[in-house]
Amino acid sequence: MGQDFSLLTRFESTHPICFLDVQKINNYDFDELIVSFPELSRFVFTNEYNNLTIDFFDPSAVIILNKALLKHHYGLNYWEIPPDYLCPPIPSRADYIATIADLLAEGNNGAVPVGSDVKILDIGVGANCIYPIIGCVNWGWSFIGTDIDPVAVESAAAIVRNNPVLTGKIEIRLQRDRESYFNGILKRGEKIAATICNPPFHSSKEQAAQVAHKKLSNLSKTRIKQERLNFGGRSNELWCPGGEEHFVKGMVAQSRDFAQQCHWFTSLISKKESLKGIYSALKIAGANDVRTIPTGRGNKISRVVAWRF
16 A cells, blocks of 8 residues: 555544543533532533533633543543643543544444454553543453553553453553653554554643643633643643654654554644654655544644554
């Protein structure tokens, strides 16, 4: 198969999702969520448009909303993350996993493969363990979640231990070599259906703070003086030298050595400007099937780059 660097049109998944309707979760049915997670009620109010909502500027409200979503849609009774760690927006995470499901369905007569034989590697699982939760509950996939941060690893492992629906299906592994993506994690002969990654997309702490400042000013409808992340995030979660382009180019370079163990390699890419350098790295690495799949909703449009050899 020749190299294909074209932009594919994103299609809505036609495959059933066991516990989650992505459109419904994106609309936040607060009445239903409160029934499942009563603690959410103290954060919900009626806005000027007569709609139920929460203050997305309030980190506590965002965390409680996530707990309610995970309880209602995934049956999780425990989801705790350490202070200042990333509290992710669940709908966008669900979109990425749905994209992977569609990709795997291509090689399975159009049906999403289900069951624990489908093993996914999450590079940078984080303290929240969101991607493995979604894939595990929706399709019964098994996961390896890896991270360079020991605190994040322990947090993710605690989430798995404390939820029977996840126990035995998700393994969390500490990556001791900060420069490696696969080496030291994948065991000899271990087969992976797809790798996923949400790389740190800022190139510096200052850039991350500037973007956070702008975002929070927009949310609060006023200019704020103190930089604060309503969704949290440690340095290794939000930025690295060179940003997402540098991070993913490193992953591409190392992926060729694991081409026999991993069927698809993928990464979320937030900035369109990152694509040119990543395409160049993929060409150098010899990837012979490359996809760029738009994903996201509303004003937040992203894309997934997928490749194989």
